[in-house]
Amino acid sequence: MDVNMTRIRPYGDTLDDGYMQLSFTLPVPLSAEARKAAEILAEKMGLEDVKVVYAHSIADSFSFFVVYGRCIHSVDMTAIDIPKVDADFMSYEEINEFIEKRIGRKIVVVAACTGTDAHTVGIDAIINMKGYRGEYGLERYPWFVTYNLGSQVPNEDLVAKAIQVDADAILVSQVVTQRNIHIDNLTHLAELVEAEGIRDRVLLIVGGPRISHELAIELGYDAGFGPGTLPSHVGSFIAQALERSIRNRAEAKGAYPCQMNP
Amino acid sequence: MNPSVSSAKIGAMPSLDETTRLADIAISSGAKSIAVIGLAKNSGKTVTLNAIIKGAQASGISVGVASAGRDGEKLDALTGLPKPKIALQKGTLVATAERLAMSATASLEPLIKTKHISVLGRIIVYRVSSPGTIEVASGNRASIVKDVTGIMHHLGAELIVIDGALGRKFSSAPSLADATILSTGAVIAPTLDGVVRATAHAVDILTTEEWSDSCRQSLNPEVLTNQDVIILSSGATGKQAKALKVESVLVSATEITRQLPGPGSTLVLGGALPGNLLRNLTANRMAHGSTVVVRDATRILATHRDISLFKSRGGRIQVLNEIHLAAVTTNPISPDGRMFDAETLLDAIADTVKPIPVVDVIAGKTRNLPDCHKTTGDKTEGGEPA
Numbered sequence: 001m002d003v004n005m006t007r008i009r010p011y012g013d014t015l016d017d018g019y020m021q022l023s024f025t026l027p028v029p030l031s032a033e034a035r036k037a038a039e040i041l042a043e044k045m046g047l048e049d050v051k052v053v054y055a056h057s058i059a060d061s062f063s064f065f066v067v068y069g070r071c072i073h074s075v076d077m078t079a080i081d082i083p084k085v086d087a088d089f090m091s092y093e094e095i096n097e098f099i100e101k102r103i104g105r106k107i108v109v110v111a112a113c114t115g116t117d118a119h120t121v122g123i124d125a126i127i128n129m130k131g132y133r134g135e136y137g138l139e140r141y142p143w144f145v146t147y148n149l150g151s152q153v154p155n156e157d158l159v160a161k162a163i164q165v166d167a168d169a170i171l172v173s174q175v176v177t178q179r180n181i182h183i184d185n186l187t188h189l190a191e192l193v194e195a196e197g198i199r200d201r202v203l204l205i206v207g208g209p210r211i212s213h214e215l216a217i218e219l220g221y222d223a224g225f226g227p228g229t230l231p232s233h234v235g236s237f238i239a240q241a242l243e244r245s246i247r248n249r250a251e252a253k254g255a256y257p258c259q260m261n262p
Numbered sequence: 263m264n265p266s267v268s269s270a271k272i273g274a275m276p277s278l279d280e281t282t283r284l285a286d287i288a289i290s291s292g293a294k295s296i297a298v299i300g301l302a303k304n305s306g307k308t309v310t311l312n313a314i315i316k317g318a319q320a321s322g323i324s325v326g327v328a329s330a331g332r333d334g335e336k337l338d339a340l341t342g343l344p345k346p347k348i349a350l351q352k353g354t355l356v357a358t359a360e361r362l363a364m365s366a367t368a369s370l371e372p373l374i375k376t377k378h379i380s381v382l383g384r385i386i387v388y389r390v391s392s393p394g395t396i397e398v399a400s401g402n403r404a405s406i407v408k409d410v411t412g413i414m415h416h417l418g419a420e421l422i423v424i425d426g427a428l429g430r431k432f433s434s435a436p437s438l439a440d441a442t443i444l445s446t447g448a449v450i451a452p453t454l455d456g457v458v459r460a461t462a463h464a465v466d467i468l469t470t471e472e473w474s475d476s477c478r479q480s481l482n483p484e485v486l487t488n489q490d491v492i493i494l495s496s497g498a499t500g501k502q503a504k505a506l507k508v509e510s511v512l513v514s515a516t517e518i519t520r521q522l523p524g525p526g527s528t529l530v531l532g533g534a535l536p537g538n539l540l541r542n543l544t545a546n547r548m549a550h551g552s553t554v555v556v557r558d559a560t561r562i563l564a565t566h567r568d569i570s571l572f573k574s575r576g577g578r579i580q581v582l583n584e585i586h587l588a589a590v591t592t593n594p595i596s597p598d599g600r601m602f603d604a605e606t607l608l609d610a611i612a613d614t615v616k617p618i619p620v621v622d623v624i625a626g627k628t629r630n631l632p633d634c635h636k637t638t639g640d641k642t643e644g645g646e647p648a
Contacts, residue, residue, distance in 0.1 A: 081365070083381045156536045160512035183303070187429045188563065194432045195534035195561045196510055197488035199403045217381055218332045218427055220402035248377070 007074040018070040020047070025064050030057040038065040046073050085213050085223050087237040092136060095235045099143035102243045108145045109138060109238065110162045111171035112153035115185035119175035120151045122207055126171065126231050137231045144235065155189040159196060169203040169238050177210040183219070190220040203241050205234065283628060284310070284621050285317025288441050288588045289421065295411055296588065297330075297439035299426035301464055306445040306593030306623070308346045311425045313623045314443070318421050319351050326355040326419030329398040330407050331427020332362075332382075347395035348425075354390045355419045357400040357410035359383045368394030374413055378406045387413050398425065404432050411438065434468065435560040436583040444468065446611065447593030448600050454610060457602075461590070462614045463566045468587050469618075470562065473555045473580040475528065477501070483557055483582045490532035495523045515539040519546050525576075526551035535579070537564035540572040549575035558583045589619045 012019020028034045035052050042050045047069030054066035099107060111127045113120045125132035127148045129139045138144045162170050174182040186206060193199050206216050207225040216224025223237055288296045300307040318325050350368050360383030363370050370388035378385040378401050385400055400410045411422045424433050434442040446461040477494055491506040508514035511531055515538045525548050535556045543549050549572050556562060558581050592611050594602040604625040612620040612629030620629045
């Protein structure tokens with residue numbers, strides 16, 4: 001298939017036909033006018049040849065629509081530059097061997113679902129022994145010491161625990177992102193870690209279905225993990241980033257600032 | 263809700279008159295570094311930053327630019343909406359990541375390679391050799407920001423402007439910046455009242471007054487570590503000082519409260535002030551007449567609720583080093599389409615934060631400006647004082 005990476009379009013039945021399907025709810029009772037409104041809305045979004053293929057009344061004053069149409073837009077994928085988590089993903093055995101050989105001590109990780117968030121499924125998949133999708137969680141790794149504090153943990157308690165156990169990494173899970181509540185919560189956590197003077201000695205990592213690495217970096221975190229992340233991904237990043245920062249700290253004691261070579 | 267208005271405003275250029283004014287406010291205070299922080303994403307930090315850079319350059323001051331987050335990017339990482347770019351003139355110094363420098367439209371001459379490596383590559387200090395726009399990210403933690411601003415000062419920058427990250431406030435610490443400008447706007451809350459209230463809380467904390475006790479002189483904040491807690495109390499035998507070493511106030515709030523001889527003591531904290539200490543002091547009837555002193559206002563991380571309860575019981579919070587809040591800027595437009603009347607917002611904020619100057623950079627309107635600034639750039643109107 002000859003895909004033009006500078007002009008990516010949705011694939012419906014044939015390459016570059018642009019056909020796509022949307023579903024949404026309008027806060028109006030179902031009527032012929034409501035169907036037309038859904039069609040006009042899709043047209044305004046850049047769809048041509050719009051068909052409302054399904055419409056259903058879901059309450060007295062709400063209607064649900066599925067529309068199908070041809071998108072007139074295309075995307076230049078070669079112009080996209082997204083920061084990605086900088087790590088070579090390793091297996092369970094490789095990670096343990098890496099830590100044993102390069103760091104020589106166990107890595108301490110403190111994890112929690114913070115703020116009002118009670119959705120621990122993500123953090124449990126990464127931390128807990130039984131793991132996720134056939135992979136063990138970090139708790140099972142002999143070279144990791146983990147503390148999973150559970151759900152609705154105040155930032156203050158999470159940082160307190162990290163200080164008490166001298167953690168190398170703080171893992172925070174945020175699933176609830178309505179009205180961007182996670183932003184306030186993550187900001188507060190980062191400020192607290194900075195104000196407590198431990199920012200330079202812990203890795204600050206956030207994960208969740210709406211978390212991008214890009215956003216995490218902007219918030220002052222070291223990494224952000226989105227959907228589909230496996231325990232070994234997080235484990236690889238922590239091991240490699242910790243090894244790098246230990247090495248950097250040792251190097252920083254040498255000459256600085258070094259002049260740029262011409 | 264009118265998206266065409268907001269997208270038009272995003273690209274709007276501030277009038278030159280107001281841009282010099284905003285820079286003047288900051289420079290006249292003698293600041294060599296200014297932190298621009300926001301109450302949230304899209305509160306107008308980058309527009310404010312551009313205004314200061316432009317104003318400073320117009321007065322012939324050599325500028326250095328750093329960012330504690332990532333700024334000048336084309337699209338917002340959260341909303342995906344277009345964002346204002348950072349425009350730099352020839353001669354400006356800028357600290358940014360290698361990968362971002364490659365996509366800048368400004369020509370850059372690398373001067374110093376720092377030891378800091380971010381996800382976007384190594385942080386390098388550049389000099390702009392031909393004007394253009396650039397994305398700036400100089401490291402997302404205090405230690406890196408401090409380092410790169412130091413390098414740019416060393417290379418001859420007279421004024422360093424540090425852009426903040428989202429709603430993060432750490433870059434306003436007096437150890438990083440001499441003065442701070444706070445950006446607030448419609449994005450903060452759905453109602454005008456809400457915006458004013460949230461701004462008032464933030465300003466209240468940022469402008470926490472300096473601890474003026476006689477013991478202040480004998481205390482060197484430089485030697486204070488994050489683990490230090492000093493308790494000062496006056497008993498029958500005069501003033502007494504007790505120094506404690508704690509893992510962290512977060513861990514030892516109960517222990518610290520137990521060590522207090524009674525209400526009316528002063529606690530000097532080396533690290534953060536979390537809500538649990540204030541709650542503990544209040545619950546144990548230790549708040550009345552007592553003072554909690556922190557290094558600077560960025561260390562105050564208790565919620566508004568904990569702080570007001572503590573204060574209502576007669577407690578005080580003070581700082582060793584005050585933040586100089588030079589101005590507040592307002593942005594009446596939120597990216598979700600909400601819009602307030604520019605002047606109404608400006609007046610409401612100005613009224614609340616008096617006497618701090620308030621500027622709407624896009625509208626070119628100011629409030630609470632001391633007289634000396636009103637005449638700047640327009641000598642015919644103001645004239646010399648008699």
